[in-house]
Amino acid sequence: MAIQEIFNAVLAFDEATVISKTQAELDGGTDIGTILNDGLISAMDEVGERFSAGELFVPEMLMAAQAMKAGLKILKPHLSAGQSKSKGVVVIGTVKGDLHDIGKNLVSMMMEGAGFEVVDLGVDVDSEKFVKTAAEKSADVIALSALLTTTMPSMESTVKAVKEAGMATRTIIGGAPVTQAFADQIGADGYSADAPGAVKLVKQLVA
Amino acid sequence: MSIEMETDLITSEAVNQVAVGAQSNDHSAHLAGVSTNRFFTDAATFVQVQLLVTEYYKLDVLSNFWDVYNIEAEALGQKVVYHPGGIPDTDRTRPLIGTPSDLDRLSPPNPYRSGRMPWVLQINKNYLEMAGKLERVYFTAPFSLAVNIRGYENLVTDMFERPRFAHRLFRFLCDDVLGPYLETMREEVDIPDLLMDGRDAWASPPMINLDMMDEYIVAYTERLRNNLGGNLITRGNWGDAKSRDPERFFSQKCRCSPGSLSALDPDLCEVGPERVKKYARQHNLSVAAGIDATLLKDGPIEAIVQRIKRYIDKMARDGRCMIHLNQIAAETPPEHVHAAVAACHTFGRLPIPENIDDVQFDIPRSPRFSEFVREKMGTAGV
Numbered sequence: 001m002a003i004q005e006i007f008n009a010v011l012a013f014d015e016a017t018v019i020s021k022t023q024a025e026l027d028g029g030t031d032i033g034t035i036l037n038d039g040l041i042s043a044m045d046e047v048g049e050r051f052s053a054g055e056l057f058v059p060e061m062l063m064a065a066q067a068m069k070a071g072l073k074i075l076k077p078h079l080s081a082g083q084s085k086s087k088g089v090v091v092i093g094t095v096k097g098d099l100h101d102i103g104k105n106l107v108s109m110m111m112e113g114a115g116f117e118v119v120d121l122g123v124d125v126d127s128e129k130f131v132k133t134a135a136e137k138s139a140d141v142i143a144l145s146a147l148l149t150t151t152m153p154s155m156e157s158t159v160k161a162v163k164e165a166g167m168a169t170r171t172i173i174g175g176a177p178v179t180q181a182f183a184d185q186i187g188a189d190g191y192s193a194d195a196p197g198a199v200k201l202v203k204q205l206v207a
Numbered sequence: 208m209s210i211e212m213e214t215d216l217i218t219s220e221a222v223n224q225v226a227v228g229a230q231s232n233d234h235s236a237h238l239a240g241v242s243t244n245r246f247f248t249d250a251a252t253f254v255q256v257q258l259l260v261t262e263y264y265k266l267d268v269l270s271n272f273w274d275v276y277n278i279e280a281e282a283l284g285q286k287v288v289y290h291p292g293g294i295p296d297t298d299r300t301r302p303l304i305g306t307p308s309d310l311d312r313l314s315p316p317n318p319y320r321s322g323r324m325p326w327v328l329q330i331n332k333n334y335l336e337m338a339g340k341l342e343r344v345y346f347t348a349p350f351s352l353a354v355n356i357r358g359y360e361n362l363v364t365d366m367f368e369r370p371r372f373a374h375r376l377f378r379f380l381c382d383d384v385l386g387p388y389l390e391t392m393r394e395e396v397d398i399p400d401l402l403m404d405g406r407d408a409w410a411s412p413p414m415i416n417l418d419m420m421d422e423y424i425v426a427y428t429e430r431l432r433n434n435l436g437g438n439l440i441t442r443g444n445w446g447d448a449k450s451r452d453p454e455r456f457f458s459q460k461c462r463c464s465p466g467s468l469s470a471l472d473p474d475l476c477e478v479g480p481e482r483v484k485k486y487a488r489q490h491n492l493s494v495a496a497g498i499d500a501t502l503l504k505d506g507p508i509e510a511i512v513q514r515i516k517r518y519i520d521k522m523a524r525d526g527r528c529m530i531h532l533n534q535i536a537a538e539t540p541p542e543h544v545h546a547a548v549a550a551c552h553t554f555g556r557l558p559i560p561e562n563i564d565d566v567q568f569d570i571p572r573s574p575r576f577s578e579f580v581r582e583k584m585g586t587a588g589v
Contacts, residue, residue, distance in 0.1 A: 013367065051413075054449065054451050055451075057412060057413040057414075057415065057416040057449075058363075058413045058414050058415075059363040059366070059367070059414075059415065059416060059419065060416070062360060062363050062364075063363070063364070063367055066364070097290055097293065099288060099296050099297075099298050099299065099300060100296075100299075101299065101300055102299075102359045102360070102414075105360065122300065123300055148293065148294075148296075149500070149501070149504060149536040149537075149538070150233070150290075150292070150293045150294075150536065150537055150538070151293075177500070177501055177536075179501070
C-alpha cells in the first residue's frame with residue numbers, strides 16, 4: 001500500500017511525499033529492492049509510457065524524475081552490492097561543439113530511473129573522452145546527443161572511434177536533427193526520438 | 208492581411224506569387240566564405256552578405272536573421288560561446304541565474320554598450336541605409352530569454368515550485384530588459400511603429416505544456432506588446448504535433464502573433480497542411496509554412512519540391528500563405544535552396560491551377576555564389 005503511495009507521489013511530482021514515504025518504508029523494514037523496483041522504477045516506467053502517449057509533457061517528466069531521484073538518494077546508502085547491481089552502464093554526453101543538454105539530461109534521468117548506472121560527461125565532449133570513459137567504466141552503451149546539424153559529424157567520428165577501439169560497447173544517438181537514417185548511415189546501434197524511447201532501446205541492447 | 212503578409216516583400220513579383228523567405232545566418236556566412244566570428248560581430252559584413260544572399264536565392268523577403276537568441280542574454284552577462292565555423296550559442300549549462308537570489312544582482316543592460324546590442328543597432332541602421340527599408344527587427348521572446356539565463360530545468364522547477372519567483376523573472380525581462388532595448392531599436396532608426404518580431408523556439412510542446420503557454424508565453428507577449436504600444440509579435444514555436452490539442456495551440460500562437468498562423472515542419476507535415484489551413488480559414492488568418500531544415504539539407508531535391516508543392520496546393524490557393532525555409536543549415540547545398548525557391552515561385556504563381564500537377568517545373572540551374580558576386584560586384588569576395 002505504501003509502495004503504491006511512493007509510486008503515486010512520483011507521478012504527482014511530490015518530492016516531499018516521496019522522501020517521507022521512502023524513509024518510512026525503509027525504517028519499517030520493507031525490502032529495499034521492492035521500494036526501488038515497485039515504487040520508484042515502476043513510477044518512472046509509467047511516466048515514460050504516459051509521455052510516449054502524449055499525456056505528459058517534458059516539464060512533468062522532469063519533475064517526476066526529480067521526485068524519483070530524491071527517493072533514490074535515500075535508498076542508495078542502504079543498497080547492498082546485490083541490490084544495487086545496475087541493469088547496465090550508460091556513458092552519455094552531448095557531442096563536441098554542441099552545448100545543448102536538455103535532451104541529454106532527460107535521457108540521463110530516465111535511464112537512472114530505469115535502474116541503469118549513468119556516467120554523464122556533460123556537453124561538448126570529444127570522441128576520445130567517450131571512448132576512454134566507456135573503457136574505464138566497462139560501459140554497455142554510449143549515448144550521444146546533438147541539437148545542431150553542424151555537430152552531427154561529431155557523432156559519426158565518435159561512433160567510428162568506438163569501433164576502431166575494438167570495443168563491444170554499443171552506441172545510440174538522439175537529438176532534434178538526428179534520424180534513424182542518419183544512425184544507419186554512421187553505423188550507430190540505435191536511435192531514439194525521445195527519452196522514454198532511449199530507455200527502451202538501451203534495455204533491448206543490453207538484454 | 209496580417210502583419211506577416213503585409214510587410215517585407217521586396218519584389219513586385221511577390222504580390223502575384225506565394226512569397227518565400229528564409230532563416231539563414233551561418234549558412235549565409237558559409238556561402239560567402241566569411242568567418243562566422245566576423246559575420247556575427249561586424250555589422251557591415253553581416254548586412255552586405257545577407258543582402259547578397261537574399262538576391263542570390265531570389266528570396267521575396269529580406270534575409271536579416273542574426274543569432275537572435277543570444278543577444279539579450281549575452282548583454283545581461285550570460286556566457287555565449289563562439290564556435291569556429293558555427294553559430295554562436297548560449298552556454299545554458301552555466302546559467303546566469305543559478306539561484307533565485309541571483310536575479311537581485313542583475314542590472315538591466317545598456318543597449319548602447321552591453322554585449323552585441325550595439326551591433327544589432329548598427330545592423331538595423333545599415334539595412335535601412337543599404338536596402339532602403341527596414342520592416343522588422345528581431346529579439347528573444349521572454350520565455351526563451353528566461354531559459355537562456357536561468358536554464359531550462361531550473362525554470363521549469365521555478366514554474367512548479369516557485370511561481371512567484373518565475374513571474375518576477377518574467378516581469379524583469381519584459382519591463383527592464385526587453386522594453387528599453389526594443390524602444391531603443393525603434394528610436395535609433397526613427398521608426399516608432401517598427402515591427403518587433405520576437406522568437407520563441409523554446410516555447411514549444413513538449414518542452415512546455417499548454418497551460419504554461421497561457422501563463423508565461425501568451426501573457427508576457429501581451430504585456431510586452433502593451434508596454435511597447437503595439438506592433439509586437441512572438442513566434443517561432445514548433446511542437447504543434449506534440450501539443451495534444453493543436454487547435455488550442457494555434458489559438459495561443461495567434462494571440463502571440465495576431466492575424467497569422469505560423470506552422471513549422473516537422474509539425475506542419477505531421478499535423479497536415481489541411482488541418483492548419485482549415486483553422487486559418489475559420490479564423491481569417493494567413494499562414495506561414497516552415498519547410499523542414501533537415502529536408503532542405505539532405506534533400507533530395509525532388510522531395511523538397513514535392514513538399515512545397517503539397518503545401519502550396521493545400522494552403523496557398525487564396526494567396527494567404529507564405530513559405531518560410533526553416534533555419535538553413537550551414538552545409539545545405541545551395542542547389543537545394545534554389546530549387547525550393549523556384550518551386551515556391553513556380554507552383555505558387557497565382558492563380559494556382561485546379562490540378563497543380565499541370566504546372567511544369569524544371570530544376571533551376573544557378574551560378575555559384577562566388578560567380579554571382581563576381582558578376583555583381585566585380586570581385587569574388589565579400
